[in-house]
Amino acid sequence: MEFSELIKTAKPGGDGEQGTVELWLLIRNVDAVEKRFASSSGTITLKCKDLRVLQLEIPGMEECLNIASSIEALSSVESVMMMYPFFYRPHSMKLEQGWHLYLPHHYYQQTSAWRLSSVNRDFATCSTYPSAIIVPAIVDDEALRKIARFRQGGRFPVLSYYHKKNQTVMLRSGQPLMGPNKKRCQEDELLLKAALCGRARGFVIDTRSAQAAKQARMTGGGSEPKAAYLGWKRLHRPLERGRPLQESFMKLVEACNDPSLGMDRWLSKLESSKWLSHVKAALSTACLAAQCMEREEACVLVHGAEGTDTTLLVTALAQVILDPDCRTLVGFQHLLEREWIQAGHPFHLRCAHSAYSHARLKQEAPVFLLFLDCVGQLGRQFPFSLEFSERLLLALFENSYASAYGTFLCNSEKERSLCKVKETTHSLWSWLNQPNQQKEYLNPLYSYNALVIWPSVEPQSLQLWQGLFLQWIRSSQYLDEAWAEIQRLVEGSKTPRTNGAAHSQRLLPH
C-alpha cells in the first residue's frame, strides 16, 4: 500500500507565504475527525489523542471532504509496520541508540538467590514476556514451563523489584488457572515458597475484588488458595481497568471541555467521571504493596487477571515510592522499560484511541496515563524528590498515544522483535537523553532523597492533573512564568558560587 493512495488532496488553497506559522501534526495523533459544511466552505475539527482540538476552515466543499477522508484513512491505518516511526529518520540521531538502555542482567547482578533465565528466549513460554527474566535460582526452566501453563497468558511469577534495604522482593504474574475444580500446580507453589527466601510471610495483592477473583474460577482463573501457598496471605484491592477506565477518561475529558458547566455541575461531573477515585485507588494499592515490603518486611506478589495492566500499575508505582533510583530521569526510563514496555503492557491495543474517538471501543484503556497521573501526584506532594518534571510525564503521555519513535509500538517484546522495531525505528529515550532535551525535562528543585516517599491519599491531597487535562483549555502562561522563575532562582544561586570560587582561586597566594 502506498500512502499516496489515501491522500486525495495534498495541498488546498494558495501557496504558503514566507513567514507563515507552520503546524506539524502527526496524523497518528488524530483521534476523531468531524466535518461541518456551510455553503461553499467546510470546517474540519481534528480532535487529537493528546487532547488538543484543532479547527481547520477549508474553502471548497470537495477539497474539504477529500482532506477529511484522507486524514480519517491515514489516522486509522492499523498495521504497525505502516506507522510513522518506521519512516522517521532525523539526521542527528543514530538508529541503534537508546534501545539497550535497560538490560535485565544489570538488574539481576544485585541478587544471588535469583537467576536470569532464558527459558523465554524465543518467546515460546510466554508470548508477552521479554526473552530474559529473573526467577528464583532453585526453579529450573522445565518447572517454569509447567508454571507458565498454570498462569494466564503463560505469565509465571517473575521478579519485579528487589528492595535492597531489607532484601524483600516484589513479584508479578498472571492469575493462576485454577478453574472451578481448584486445580493446583506444585511447581508454582514451590516457586512462591522459594520466593519467600525463608521469610515467614508474603502477601498476594490481587487487583480484583475477592468476589471477582472467585468468579474468575468459572472461566478457568482464580486466586491462590491459602492452604496451597503456605505463608502467603491474600489481599484484594479492586482497581478499575478496561472499558470502565476508558469511559472514565472520556467522561473527564468531556467535562473539562464543556464550557457550559456551572461550578456545581463541574464538580459533579468531575465526581461522576471517577477519574480521581481511580487515582486514589491506584496510589493506595501501590502504598499497600510498598508498606508490605518496607514496614512488614514481607514479600509481595501482585496480579490481577492477565497481569499486564493494573498489575504493572501497582508494581511500577510501588517502586517509585520505595526506590530513589526510580525517581531519577534515567532511572524512571529504566523503570518504564522494565515494568511497562518489556513487561508486556499492550500499548498498541490500549492506546489505539484516546478520549475523543467515536470508533467502537475495543481494548483501549488509559492504564499508563493513570500511572503517569499518579507519579505526577507524588511529584506535587514531594516537589524535591523527582528528578524529572511534569513535562516529562506529558511527553510520555503524548508519545504513548502517537509518536515518531518506536519505543511504545506493539504489545510485547515478541511483536517488537517480529517488526524489527529496534532495528528500524528510533528510540524515544535516545531523543529524550540528548543534553538539550534533558534540560527541558529536569526538575530544578530536585535533590536526591533516599527515603521512601509515602504520599497522602486523602481526597484533599489529590488534584486534577491540570497540566494534562486542561493543557489546551486554560492558558498556562502565568504558571510557565512561575516555573521559569523557579529555574532562574535555582540557577542564579549557582552562578555567584562558581564565580566566587574562580575569584578566590585567583586570590590564593602563590
Next chain:
Amino acid sequence: MEHIRTPKVENVRFIDRISSRKAALGTLYLTATHVIFVENVSETRKETWILHSQISSIEKQATTATGCPLLIRCKNFQIIQLIIPQERDCHDVYISLIRLTRPVKYEELYCFSFNPKLDKEEREEGWKLVDLNEEYNRMGIPNNYWQISDVNREYGVCDSYPTEVYVPRSATAHIIVGSSKFRSRRRFPALSYYCKDNHASICRSSQPLSGFSARCLEDEQMLQAIRKANPGSDFIYVVDTRPKLNAMANRAAGKGYENEDNYSNIKFQFIGIENIHVMRNSLQKMLEVCELRSPSMSDFLWGLENSGWLKHIKAIMDAGIFIAKAVAEEGVSVLVHCSDGWDRTAQVCSVASLLLDPYYRTLKGFMVLIEKDWVSFGHKFNHRYGNLDGDPKEISPVIDQFIECVWQLMEQFPCAFEFNERFLIHIQHHIYSCQFGNFLCNSQKERQELKIQERTYSLWAHLWKNRVDYMNPLYRADHGQTQETLHPQTAPCNFLYKFWSGMYNRFEKGMHPRQSVIDYLMAVKEETQQLEEELEVLEERLSNLKKVQVNNNKVKNMQQDRNKALRLSASNNSIANTPQEYSNNLKSFPSRSPSQGDEEDSALILTQDNLKSSDPDLSATSDQESGVEDLNCRSPSGGCLPSEDSGKDPDSDEAVFLTA
C-alpha cells in the same frame, strides 16, 4: 479568674483527629486567655496553645470506659479532641470554657492583656504603619474631581463610616446628607478606589430606600456627581451584588435598588452573591466534609459541590472581575452596593482593587487594602466573627471568603503577589484571635470610643516586623505579571477554583506537600544574595590586588571566611531538601517559623501576661510531620476500613493483616 472552675487536669489524652491511635497523654491547663495542653513525654514537653477567642464550639460527648471526650472546634479550623478521665473534671472544663469563650465585654478580650513588651512609641509607630490618607494621596487624591469631606465629622451623618470620607468635588454637604437619608443606615456613596490613569473610580454605598416608587433628588445628584468626576465616560455602572430576587424583596420593606429611569445615565447590573446566612451554612457544610474520616473521593467531591462553597467564591470573584474590567478597560466608574454595603460590597470592592492595582498585591498594600475596604468602612468584625457573645445569626465567613479569593488568584498568578499563603493564613487567624486591636468592634466610632490604639497593639506592625516569613520568592517587582491589571480566565474556568486544603485542613499536616518550595526558594534567594555580596567584595579585592600586593594574611582570612560561608549555605540547602528530617531537626530547618524564638523558654508560666502564642502556628509548629506516615492509620492501605470484599471470602486474609 472567677470563670475557671478547675485550672488543671492531669492524665488527659489529646487525640490527633486523623489517627485515633496517636493519643498523647498530658496535662490540661485553663488560663484566662488560653487552653494549654502539655504532653507528658519529658524530652519534648510538646505544648498546644489555644486561644479562647479561637474556639467556636465545645461539645461534650458521651462518656466511655476510657473517659469523657470533649470536642473543641476552632475558628482557624483546628479540631481537638480531649479525653478527660473524670466526668466531673470534664464537666468543669466544659462549663468554664463555655463562659471563657463567650466574653461579654471587649475588655475581656486577649488584646487588652497581650503585651509584646514594646514601649509606647513603638506601639504608636505600629499604628501609624497603615495610613489611609497617605493611601488616597497615592491614588492621586484630592484632585480636581475628588476631595475629602468633613461632613461625617463626629460621625454626624453615618456612624458606621469613617470621619474622613472622599467624595466628588461637586457633591455639596447638602447633597451628601440628602443622599445619606435615602440610603440604608445612611451609608451614602463614597470613594473606595480611584484610577489615576483614566479617572474611573469605584464608589460604595448601601441600598437606596426606593421601595416601589420613592425618589430622592440629592441621591440622584450624588450619582450624577460621581459620573461627572470621570470626564471620560458618559455613564456609570451601578452594581447591586445581591441576587435580583433578594433585592426585589427588599422593595416591600421600603428599600431596594436604583430605578434606571430616575437616574440619568446609569447602567444597572445585578450580580448574584448570596447573603451571610447562605454563606454561613455553606461553610458549615464544607467543614463537615473536611471533618470526614478517610472519605472516599466521591464523598469528598460530592460534599464539596453540595456545600456550594466554590460557587460562592466564584460569584464574588466574578463580581470583582466585572468591576475591574469596567474601570480598566471601559474607563467607566462603578457604584457598588448590596443591602447595608458592608459585607458583599467590601468583598467585591477589595477584589476589584486587588485586580486593578499592583500595589495591593504587595505586603504593605494588602494591609492598606484591608484597612481601607474592611476596617474603615465599618465591616462588622465583632458580629461577623463572634468576638463577643452575640447573635449567632450575625456570624458569617465574609472576610474568609475574600481571603480565599486572594488565594485562588495567587494559584493562578504565582508571580504576581509579594506575599505568600502563610500571610493570608496568619491574617485569617488574627481576625479571630483578638490578640491585636485592629479588628475589634463593628466600626471606627466604636474603636475610637474604646481607645483601641492606646490600649492594644496593631497586627500590621507585628506582620511587618516578621515580613521575611511572608515573602513570595517568585515575586518580582519588574515582572509583567506583577505590574498589570490581572485578568483571571473567565469561561470556562470552573476547574480553576480549587479546594484550599492549606486553610481548611491546615492542621492536618499529613495532607499537605511534605516539602515546602516557598521556604526552599526563599533560602536559595537569600543565599544567592549573600554570595553576590561576597562576590562583590572579592571582586573589589581582586582589583586592589592588581594595584598593590596586599598582605597575604589578609587574603587568607578572607578566603577562610568565604569557605565558612559556603559550607554554611550548603548545609542549609541539604536540610531544606530533605524535609523528612523536620521532626528530628526542627531547629536547623531554615524556614524562619516565627515561633522559633519561643522554643527556648519551654518552661510553662501560667500567668496572664504570658506572651506565648503571638503566632498562629504555635499550636502546630511542634507538630511537624515526618515524611514517613503511619500507613496503618491512614488510608493508603485502606487501613481502618476493611475493603468491601472482606468477609465474603473466607480465604482472604484481610482481617489478619490489618490487625497484625
